[in-house]
Amino acid sequence: MLEAEGLGLSYGDKYIFNSLDLSIPKGKITVFIGSNGCGKSTLLRSMARLLKPQNGTVMLDGTDISRMATKEIARKLAILPQGPIAPDGLTVLQLVKQGRYPYQSWLRQWSREDERIVREALEATGMSGLSEQSVDSLSGGQRQRAWIAMTLAQQTPIILLDEPTTYLDMTHQIEVLDLLYEMNRRDDRTIVMVLHDINLACRYADHIVAIRAGQIEAEGKPGEVIDEQLIEKVFRLKCEIIPDPLYGTPLCIPYTNCSLKAVKEVLRR
Amino acid sequence: MSKYKSIRSAGTGYSVLIEKRTIWISAVLLVLTMGTMIISTGMGSLYISPMNVVKVLLGVGDPAHQVVVMKLRLPRIVIAALVGASLAVAGAILQGVIRNPLASPDVAGITEGASLGAVLFIFLLGGTVPVQWMPIASITGALAVTGLLYVLSWKRGVDPLRLVLIGIGLSAAIKSLSYMFIISGPMQLAERSLTFMTGSIYGVSWDKDVITLLPWLAILFPLTWLQARILNIQALGDDTASSAGAQVQRQRFILILLSVALAGAAVAIGGAITFIGLMAPHMARKLAGASFGSVLPVSALLGALILLISDLVARTVFIPKDVPAGVLTAAIGAPFFMYLLYRNRNR
Incomplete structure (x- = not known):
């Protein structure tokens, strides 16, 4: 809470x-x-x-x-900040692994439980196959999933x-x-x-x-x-609010403020 | 996870994940370093074959070689390895904390601060206080400059680029301050100080230099190794590190202190040898990846190797002149720094 x-x-x-x-x-x-x-x-x-x-x-x-x-x-509680940047060459596994930080100490750095939870986080985000890739080589969506996997590993x-x-x-x-x-x-x-x-x-x-x-x-x-x-x-x-044709949730259709004649004509029709 | 090896000890509760790549890279570098040490020990005005050097080390060598190896050359070789490793690890820590590949103790002015501390020690206390206390003077100098650097670049936190730029300026200012002391002081101290400021491990000995440096490193290296996990989390940025439960500011302070102590101790013995703290960690990351568990040991070995080779070239190629090793590291390091600046220009 x-x-x-x-x-x-x-x-x-x-x-x-x-x-x-x-x-x-x-x-x-x-x-x-x-x-x-x-x-x-x-x-x-x-x-x-x-x-x-x-x-x-x-x-x-x-x-x-x-x-x-x-x-x-x-x-x-975990927070994923806006636009996080991973160091050059850091792999997905090395990133996700650090989600275990709050459970680790200088002695206990990679327990069986850590290993299991990191594997689960990679699976849940569909990143298992990419765990050896470096984060900076991934697409935007994959990169965000890697970061979400790290917060997941924080459990x-x-x-x-x-x-x-x-x-x-x-x-x-x-x-x-x-x-x-x-x-x-x-x-x-x-x-x-x-x-x-x-x-x-x-x-x-x-x-x-x-x-x-x-x-x-x-x-x-x-x-x-x-x-x-x-x-x-x-x-x-x-704007005008209409129901989303797929899910029925509110859908916002904004008016334009453009003063161009052509746009106004389109709007009049 | 076949590229990794999990080490777990049920008794102590110790567990760690190690990359196999790091193990073999370290092994190869260790062999290279040892080999260079042996070959380098044999090189000089009297050539001794590597085989004979090994014999001396095992205590069964030629008595004539014994003196040259044990008294004249080996202390210098050991110091080269230790100083190179310290500077490299100091640089690796700083690059991690500042999150910028351009950071290093010499670029940030820490080396120059340590060097000023040592120059002041030579001029003001030389002769009265035993030379074993010189690391304290140089570490104090390094700390003072780091404090100044922090204050000058602080503006709602420390911006990496501002830190580097102010560091470069500060470094130049401190260097001229050192020169001022040298020019205004007595002649016989001036030469010693100048050599020191270039960075040279000429004429070091077991009982003065190795014994002075070794206790520092015996404490600082293991301490740094324990911080690998913290360096890793810091490298993700302040917000992510806090989110994962790291005490970012306190840990950053401790890490900078470690870097300053390592650089200060190295400068006290080897003088202001530049650019190793910049090059070695960069090469280590290229070889072993971004995790500090790998970057720290690989940097240390590379730093040792770079200074060993620089010193070997500096003292053999220009015979009979014994060129300070710092001249050579600067000659390779300066273009390397420009290359890094060029590559990072759009960051």
């Missing part, structure tokens, strides 16, 4: 967010949406102790994370991901999100992520959190909270 209570964080004297309360539903997929600079990434990062908030607390299973040892947190009930689909083409975006969906439905892991694509967010999220200027504008099931007014408020974008 992950909760933020009265969380406040500022850079200099400018508050990113102030006295923010949020409770992440257990065993569900939660997605943060919002425009650039609204504070959604900052919120995600401070909930994973990568940033230290000035005010308030983040509670993990009822304990303030600032009072927990970092290794102890790492056994309960945490909660996984946070900061824009896991950025820089990926459509096919790989779906591939990564499907993998996360499987991890959630099959292994009952709580997933929290920041996504830019509202439509994919609506399709995959159980719980959506819309953030505007460091405040939670709305939260709840995508079908219940996403409407034209919310999108206009959060993204400053006029």
Whole structure:
């Protein structure tokens, strides 16, 4: 169980967010949406102790994370930062293996259990056949799967991901999100992520959190909270919401603001 | 997992995964290093065949060879290997911590700081304090420069490129400071200091140099080896390392301290020998991959080999002149650095 209570964080004297309360539903997929600079990434990062908030607390299973040892947190919560870069020549196995860090010591560096869990993480992400490849030689989608395998090897009930689909083409975006969906439905892991694509967010999220200027504008099931007014408020974008023809989740069709004559004519028709 | 060997000891709970490639690369390098040491010991104004060198080492050699090998040449060879290995490991640590292949103790000014510490020791305390204390002076110098480097390049964390650029500037400034002392000081100390600043292992002995350096390395090498796991996790970036439960800032501080101590100890004995800390880890990564469990031992062996060969060439090719080994490592290292700068220009 992950909760933020009265969380406040500022850079200099400018508050990113102030006295923010949020409770992440257990065993569900939660997605943060919002425009650039609204504070959604900052919120995600401070909930994973990568940033230290000035005010308030983040509670993990009822304990303030600032009072927990970092290794102890790492056994309960993993975060995959945005656009992580592996050192040149590091192989997939060498990367995934490091997910076992919170369970290891200088003495115990590669137990049978480590070996089994790393193998399972590679299998779950479909990376077994690529484990000897170097991470920098992989395609964008494979690379992201390798990093997800590392967080899987950390064996945490909660996984946070900061824009896991950025820089990926459509096919790989779906591939990564499907993998996360499987991890959630099959292994009952709580997933929290920041996504830019509202439509994919609506399709995959159980719980959506819309953030505007460091405040939670709305939260709840995508079908219940996403409407034209919310999108206009959060993204400053006029749109129409229709049901996704495949899954029935909200689908956002934006209006264009272009003043070109040709475009206007198309719109008039 | 056939490319790997899992080592597990039920009694102690020790377990580790080792790449088979690392084992045989290390074995080959070890043989090469030993071979170079033996051949190099035989080279010089009096040539002794490798066979005869081995005989002396086994205690059954020609008494005439005995003096040349044991007293004159072997200390220098052993020091070359130890100093080269220390500089290489210091560089490997720094490149891991800073996550940049351009980082090395000499590029960052750490070597020059150690060298200034030693020059000051020669000028201010030379003659009054036993020379065994020189590593303290050079490590202090190295630490002072590292502290300054950290402060000057800190701006919401240390940016690798800024660190390297400030290091290059700092290194030049400190070098001129050393020269200032040398010029203003007495003549007989000036020559010793100058040789020192170029980096030379001329005229080292068992009881003064080997005995001074060995205890430091006997502690620092195993300590560094234990940090391989931490270097690996640091190399993934601060966020990922924190996510996996690493205490990033504290561990980084300890790692930099280890690198500074290794570079400082090496400079105290060998002087400011440059570019080994840059080249050896780079070659080690090309040979043995990115994991520090492999990079550290392979770097150490390569560093030893580079300095052994540089010293051999420097003292035999230009006979009767004994050119400082540092001249040779700089001659290979400077173009190598330019090549790295060129390759990393778009990063």
